[in-house]
Structures are given as structure tokens and as C-alpha cells.
Amino acid sequence: MTRVFISRDMASVALGADAVAHAFADAGCEVVRTGSRGLFSIEPLVEVETEGGRIGYGPVTPDDAARILGGNHPNRLGDVAALPFFAAQQRFTFARCGIVDPLSLADYAAHGGWTGLDIARAAEPQAVVDTLKASGLRGRGGAGFPTGIKWQTVLDAPGGTKYIVCNADEGDSGTFADRMLMEGDPFCLIEGMAIAAHAVGATHGYIYIRSEYPFAIQTMRDAIALSADRIAPFTLEVRAGAGAYVCGEETALLDSIEGKRGQVRAKPPLPALAGLFGKPTVINNVLSLAAVPFILAEGADAYAKVGFGRSRGTMPVQLAGDVRHGGLFEVGFGITLGELVNDIGGGTASGRPVRAVQVGGPLGAYFPPSKFDLPFDYEAFTAAGGLIGHAGITIFDDSVDMAHMARFAMEFCAVESCGKCTPCRIGSTRGVEIVDRIIAARETEPARAATNDGTLGKALYSRAPDRIDVSLEAQTTLLRDLCDTMKYGSLCALGGFTPYPVLSALDHFPEDFGAAAPVTEAAE
Template structure:
């Protein structure tokens, strides 16, 4: 019987993978459902086992079964590992995604699963923490805080109970790595959380998943049930969020798990000292925890040897938006932004020139092609006025209106704010109004000003266009340094970067001098 592999990842299913799998089953094939390989332009993808190797075809549909099975289909890719999109990747975290049956325990073990946990159990908690420190692993959820330092704090804090919490509330636009990992290799996350539990003395963990991920929720619950004996005495459960963006912030997430409205807590105390139900808590992103099994199995140095500067290891980068090759690309830090957009992403799907790239989700900065030399690195992006965040890249062609995108950032913040702090709650609403006035006062919008309220400056005269822009910058400064969490604190990044690099869309000078250099 011919054996074929078809993804059951949510994105693949949306593109027709279920119908394709049924068609192969009807043709008498043994169908194995896997996670996605991560390049959506070739989905639905099927791999046919031939002479011990897997030959890929994609995209294909149910009507292509006969041509695929006799090898004549024109969408023949060959060995998927040789495809240009995959050949240059360094898959530490996503090595099994698209290869194995996600819920098959034997499949997981046969492909290197549980080796990290077995290695951890042979070490003391402090030795495990030291290994994570030596690897250089930093939080993959956005802040880039050293994971080992967080674990050390929880280990050193005396308490009768401690917790491991996985933040799987993947709310950033253009990001899907957490979902792909949970759907395509759920035991990897479970293994990472069990290692963390051993390292800090926690016996219970929670995986907080957004409700928009039904496939991931189902996969994780099933994987937890099947692997319970393997990770004992560590236990796990899934908690489902209601979709609030602010619950991606760690303390709001804790409130939600506790059954309360998700609101940001003031810090200190840090969650590592007083977290879930007042107990010491490790809170890490999916990608942070899923990187840990490799570190323990292969050694901290093998992980630290890859990367750039202080950014060590690999980063699963998600390429989305107006781009030809949308998908997940895992590689060591240091690849340039231009390589990611033009070479790996293939440029825009529309064929028009790239005008802007947003890195880090809806609160990330916009970068023009003149900055495509930037290496993908925490420090390099911070110095350039941006952030890596969850490593989502969204591409825009030259039809985008950047004043509109800046307004969207403020509007997004206003809608998603938990309302606890004034700079975020009020500042975002005033920001929307201010950008509307700036656009209305721009020379290209002559005649629109009459419909806008006339706000006066300290001298009693109606504020000029430039004065409104100065006020917007001042507002961004207040939000950046006065907000309780990153929702209000990061909203200025897209607004200020749009002003700095695309000033012409707001009216006035085409660009600031420092942006043109």
C-alpha cells in the first residue's frame, strides 16, 4: 500500500488538505496526517513514500491523485529538504514539523523526542538552569529576556508550590509559529514545559491558548492525555482565552487563568516571585519552551554556536502580508531583513515594489527598503527604533498609505486596551483624533479641514500641521514611558516609524533628515 503524508495544520486545511487526504484514502493509499512544512504557497502539499524516500508535490488537489501517484504531475517538487525555501533553514525547534504524525508517541520518540527530558532528569535543577543560561536562549515572545535568568529567580524563591505557564496567546497579526508548533509537534512543547518544571521545582503547568485556535487546543489536550505517564509527576492543562489581545501580556494572562478579567498588574512583584495565585511562576512563550528540549539533548554549546551577537540560537520567522512565499522560516539570528523579504519571501505577491515592512506584529516598527541591511538581531532592531517581537514580518507594497497604518496602530491600542492606565486608555484615543487632524490639515487634503474641530495652541491660534505632528510625537513619548505594559508602550513604534520614514503620507516634508541617511 502506498503511504502518503498530508498536513492537518489549520492553514493547510483551509487550503483544501482534508479533501486531498480523503482523495488519497479513496485511492487505496495509507494517509498519514502531519503538521505543515511551513511554506503555504505549496499547500495543499502531499509527500509520497517512494523507495524509502518522500517525494513532494504541491500545490495539488483531489483531482490530481492519479498523476501524483504515477509521478507525472507537473507540481513535483522532489525531496522537500532540497527546495530552496527549506534548504537554507536551521530547524532546531521545527525539525519534526511536517515530518511526523503530531500525536504519535512512537513517531516522536523515533525522531529524537524525550531525549532532552531524559538528559534533564539526569541533572540537578541548578545544572538544568545553568545549561539554559549557557545556551543564550532569550524569550521568544517579544521582550528577549534571558530565559535562564527567569528560571533562576523561580528556582531561588522558596514556596510550597510553583507553576509553569506557557503563553500561547499568539495575538500578533502575521504570526503563526505557536499555532504551527502546537498543531504539528505538541509533544515538543510538553517536553519543554516538563524540563522547566524539573528545573524550578514546579509540578503543574498551564498552556494558555487563544480561542481562535481550535485545532491547537484539540491537539494539545490530546497530547497532554497521551503523554501524562511520560512527564509524571509533572501535570498539565489547557486554559482557553477569550481573544483579548492584552492577555498576551504575562500578568493579564495570569489574571485570566485565575478566572478574572485580564488586566495588567503593576510590577514589582515579578511573576517569578509572586505569579499565579501568588506563587512563583515561570511564564514563557511557546517558542522559548519548545527550544529547551534541543538545548538539553544536544548541549547548550550546540545552541549557542548559532546566532548573531547576543542573540543566540535560531528564530522561527513568520513571513506574511503582500509576499510571494508566505510561511515559517527558521534560521539563526543575523540574516538581514532584505534577505528575508526579497530572497526568502520572494518580494511582493502583487509584483509592485516593496514600500514598507512591519516587524514585530501590529505594534512593531515599519522599515523602508533603505534599512534592509539590518541584521535580524534584538540589539540591532532596538537601535534602529524597532523590535523583533514574536518575529512576524508583514510586507506592504507601494500602494500602502502609511498615515492610515499609523492611525490603525492607535485605533488598535484603543480597542484592545485593558483600561487600567491612562497613557494607554486615553492616549490611544487622542492619538486617533490627532492623526485624523494631521491628515486633514495636510496640503493634499485641502478642503477637509472645515469638517475637523479647530484645536488651538497656547497662543490661541489654531494649531498648524507641524504643531500637530509635534504633539503626536509628544503623545507617543508619554505612552512609551508612562504605560503599564507593552500594549501602550509599544504603540508608538509603528506611529513614530511611519512619521520618520514616510513623512510624505502625513503631508509636509518627504522625510526627516535622519531617516534619509
């Protein structure tokens, strides 16, 4: 019987993978449902097992089954791992995704699973924490805080009850790595959490998954049931969120798990000292915890030798938006932004020039092509006024209006704010109003000459009260002042990071706000 491998990943299913799988089953094949390898332009992907290894075909429709089984199909890819998109990767965390049956314990063990947990449990907790420190692993959720330091704090914290919490509330636009890992290699996350539990002395853990991920929720619950004996005495359960973006913030997430409304807590105390139910708690996101089994199995040095500067190891970068080759690309830190967008992503799907890329989700900064030499590194992005965040990169061609994108950032913050602090709750609403005034004034540009000072005066925006100076210059200054207040006065990163897309749009694309375009090196 011919064996074929077809993804059960949510993105693959959305593209028709279930119908393709049924067609091959009806043709008499043994169908193994895997995770996605991460290149969505070739999904639904079918890999046929042969004596020489798997042969890939994609994208495929249900009507293609007979031709593929006959070895004659125009979309034959050959060895999928040898395709340029995959061959250039350094897959530490996603090595098994697209290869194994996600819910097969035998498959997981045959591909190196549980090795890290066995090594960890044979060592003292402090030795495990020291290994994490030596690896240089930093939190993959945005701030880049050293994971080993967080674990050390929880290990040293007094108290008999401690928790491990996985933040799988992947709410950033253009991100899907958490979902892909949970749907394609769930035991990897479970193993990472079990190692963390041994390292800090925890006996129970929670995986908090957004409700928009039904496949991931079910897969993780099934995987926890299957692996319960393997990870005992550590126990795990899944909690489904209700769709609030702010619950991606760690303290709001803790409130949600406790059955409360998800609102940000003031710090201190840190969750590592007084977290879930007031107990010391390790909170890491999916990619941080999923990196742990590799580090324990292969050693800290194997992980630390890859990377750039203080950013060690690999980062699963997600390419989305107007991009030719959208998908997940895991690579060591240090690759440039331009290489990711142009060489790996292939530029825009529309064929038009790239105008801007947003890195780090809806609260990430926008970068023009003139910044494409920027290395993908926490410190480099911070110095450039941005953040890596969850490593989602959204590409826009030259048809995008950056003033409207700045407005979207403010509106997103206003909608998703938990309402606890004034800078975020009120500031975002005022931000939408200010950008609306800028757009309205910008659209009356022909009337600029009618004013004595060369700016747009009050009469050009009749809806505004007379006391408001709605000139472009005044409103732009007001917007920058508001961003400064939100950045330094908000209780959490939702309000604190909203200024990043707004200010970067103002700085790099002033012409969309009615100002003169910046002079580039090419123009000079």
C-alpha cells in the same frame, strides 16, 4: 499500500487539505496527517513515500490524486527538504514539523523526542538552569529576557508550590509559529515544559491558548492525555483565552487563568516571585519552551554557537502580508532584514516594489528598504527604534498609505486596551483623533498656499474647535508628544509599544503625513 503524508495544520486545512486527504484515502492510500512544513504557497502539500524517500507535490487539489499516484503531475517538487526555502534553514525547533504524525508518541520518540527530558531528569535542577544560561536562550516573546535568569529566580524562590505557564496567546498579526508548533509537534512543547518543571521544582503547568486556535487547543489536549505517564509527576492542562489581545501580556494572562478579567498587574512583584495564584511562576512563550529540548539533548554549545551578538540560537521568522513566499523560516540570528524579505520571501506577491515592512506584530516598527541591511538581532532592532517581538514580518508594497497604518496602530490599541492605565486607554483614543486630523489636513494640500506661513490653518478642518491648532506641523508635534507619554507612562507593552509603528511611520515616511519626503542615499 501507498503511504502519503498530508498536513492537518489549520492553514493547510483552510487551503483544502482535508478534501485532498479524503481523495487519497478513497484511492486506497494510507494517509498520515502531519503538521505543515511551513511554506504555504505549496499547500496543500502531498508527500508520497517511495523507496528513495518522500516525493512532494504541491499545491494539490482532490482531482490530482490519480496523476500523483501515477507519478505524473506538473507540480512535482521532489524532495521537499531540498527546496531552496527549506535547505537554507537551520531547523532546531521545527525539525519535526511536517515530518511526524503530531499525536504519535512512537514517531516523536523515533525522531529524538524525550531525550532532553531524560537528560534533564538525570541532572540536578541547578545544572539544568546552568545549561539554559550557557545556551544564551532569550525569551522569544519580544523583550528577549534571558530564559535561564528567569528560571534561576523561580528556582531560588521559597515555597513548595510553583507553576509553569506557557503563553500561547499568539495575537500578533502576521504570526503563526506558535500555532504551527502546537499543531505539528505538540510533544516538543510538553517536553520543554516538563524540563522547566524539573529545573524549578514545579508540579503543574498551564498552556494558555487563544480561542481562535481550535485545532491547536484540541491537539494540545490530546497530546497531554497521551503523554501524561511520560511526563509524570508533572501535570498539564490547557486554558482557552477569550480573544483579548492584552492577555498576551504575562500578568494579564495570569489574571485570566485565575478566572478574572484580564488586566495588567503592576510590577513588582515579578511573576517569578509572586505569579499564578501568588506563587512563583515561570512564564515563557511557546518558542522559548520548545527550544529547550534541543538545548538539553544537543548541549548548550550546539545552540550558543549559532546566532549573532547577544542573540543566540535560531529564530522562527514568519513572513506574511504582500509576500511571494509566505511561511515560516527558522534561521540563526544575524540574517539581514533584506535577505528575509527579498531573498527568502521573494519580494511582493503583487510584483510592485516593497515600500515598508513591519517587524514584531501590530506594535512593531515600520522599516523602509533603506534599512534592509539591518541584522535580525535584538540589540540591532532596538538601536534602530524597533523590536523583533515574535518575529513576524509583514510586507507592504508601494500602494500602502503609512498615515492610515499609523492610525490603525492607535485604533488597535484603543480597541484592545484593558483600560487600567490612562496613557494607553485615553492616549490611544486621542491618537486616532490626531491622525484623523492630520489625514484631513493633508488632503487639503492645494490650499497650503492660501496661508501666510505655508502651513494648513484652522479653517481647513472646520470640525475642530477653534482653540485647536490643526496645522500639520502642530498636529504632528502633538502626536509625537502623545507617543512619548504613552511609551514611558503606560503600565504594559500594549500602550508602551504602540508608539513604535506610529513614530517609525512619521520618521521614515513623512510624505504620507504631509511633510517633505526624506532624502535617501539613492536620491543623493
